[in-house]
Amino acid sequence: MRRVYADANATTPLLPEVVEAMRPYWMEHFGNASSIHIDGQQARAAVNRARETLATFFSCHAAEVVFNSGGTEGDNTAIFGLLRPGYHFITTSIEHSAILQAAQRVADRGIDVTFVAPQPSGLIDPADIRRALRPETRLISVMLANNETGVLQPVEEIGKIAAEAGTFFHIDAVQGAGKVEIDVRRFGCHLCSISAHKMHGPKGTGAMFVRRGTPIEPLLIGGSHERRQRAGTENIPGIVGMAKAAELAMQSLEDGTIPRLASLRDRLESEILQIPGTGVNGSFIPQLPGGPGPVSGTWESLNRVPRVANTTNIWFDQLEGEALVIALDLKGVSVSGGSACHSGATEPSHVLMAMGLNKTRARASLRFSLLKTATDADVDHILQVVPEAVEHLRALSPVAAGTLG
Numbered sequence: 001m002r003r004v005y006a007d008a009n010a011t012t013p014l015l016p017e018v019v020e021a022m023r024p025y026w027m028e029h030f031g032n033a034s035s036i037h038i039d040g041q042q043a044r045a046a047v048n049r050a051r052e053t054l055a056t057f058f059s060c061h062a063a064e065v066v067f068n069s070g071g072t073e074g075d076n077t078a079i080f081g082l083l084r085p086g087y088h089f090i091t092t093s094i095e096h097s098a099i100l101q102a103a104q105r106v107a108d109r110g111i112d113v114t115f116v117a118p119q120p121s122g123l124i125d126p127a128d129i130r131r132a133l134r135p136e137t138r139l140i141s142v143m144l145a146n147n148e149t150g151v152l153q154p155v156e157e158i159g160k161i162a163a164e165a166g167t168f169f170h171i172d173a174v175q176g177a178g179k180v181e182i183d184v185r186r187f188g189c190h191l192c193s194i195s196a197h198k199m200h201g202p203k204g205t206g207a208m209f210v211r212r213g214t215p216i217e218p219l220l221i222g223g224s225h226e227r228r229q230r231a232g233t234e235n236i237p238g239i240v241g242m243a244k245a246a247e248l249a250m251q252s253l254e255d256g257t258i259p260r261l262a263s264l265r266d267r268l269e270s271e272i273l274q275i276p277g278t279g280v281n282g283s284f285i286p287q288l289p290g291g292p293g294p295v296s297g298t299w300e301s302l303n304r305v306p307r308v309a310n311t312t313n314i315w316f317d318q319l320e321g322e323a324l325v326i327a328l329d330l331k332g333v334s335v336s337g338g339s340a341c342h343s344g345a346t347e348p349s350h351v352l353m354a355m356g357l358n359k360t361r362a363r364a365s366l367r368f369s370l371l372k373t374a375t376d377a378d379v380d381h382i383l384q385v386v387p388e389a390v391e392h393l394r395a396l397s398p399v400a401a402g403t404l405g
């Protein structure tokens, strides 16, 4: 059976070039970058080269790149590294749980946290961030692209607000990296986290931009690695693989891959929307110019919200998203639902709920996120199986029968 993987926001496969770049560093050049002999020096040289590549990727100096274990570590480092009791922290209610749960922990330790809600479109309004500022605000953390809806947040405007207020600004760029250009100077941030496995690099490897002079306390101590900002023997194959993935991602931003991906996503989305009782989460500003009011107008004439090119999040009325995920899986399509499993119970997505969806609609939502290697044939396959699966499940659905609230 043909399989199409449309869950790139969960993770991506290594590209062959990445595997090849990493290969010598498992067995041949296995040295510890802290050793002074030739084996150690080969490892050190590889890390230095990778750091230069990541500096180009972030548009920063090599000395401002810290390698770590991924997005979760970067997000945790920003929060635990800068916040102490008495400070105030601003973030949003649509962040990844690596931010939200770290925010909850610092809140339990005496730090005031404001969670700014998105607009129904999925966008954070910078004016809401400005309104949340207090004299004791130490840190603002806002994601570049939302992992569920793909909506791109106005980080440049938020960076200006942070600069005026004299507060630190962290961006979780995990879902933006490789999909849009990252320029930490333009974004006006002090910290920026990315993860290799979301852009065809290895899992368990990430990098963080730390603007020179940012007084961040390391999460891990016990060695002088990474300029004392992150102790632990460097994961050389991971770092080399991440640099290769970053290099390929920069090429993809210039060679037409992104517009091609956007047109595949748009075709997928507009054809799925032909199914009755469907709609997109995080796509349109639901108020047309001229003031508030119900959504109206043609699909094309509505105001579009900026999104990464590979993602669409779609609700299917009268369906349980989980059931559709399983039905599609059986037909060879991998996607994610708008729910997450917390302590054994399926909870509707906090992102979709924060955007104002009710529980039923949040639970009835699916995220399609295409790999940058996706083809027309992949989209054809998805479009072949989705309408059948929806029709079949609707015929059986307890939601349709009115027995499930």
Ligand SMILES: Cc1ncc(COP(=O)(O)O)c(C=O)c1O
Residues within 6 Å of the ligand: 009, 010, 069, 070, 071, 072, 073, 075, 096, 098, 143, 145, 146, 147, 172, 174, 175, 195, 196, 204, 206
């Ligand atoms: C927006 C966002 N931030 C952080 C993370 C965590 O990254 P990692 O898997 O590298 O720990 C993810 C992963 O899903 C993510 O989507």
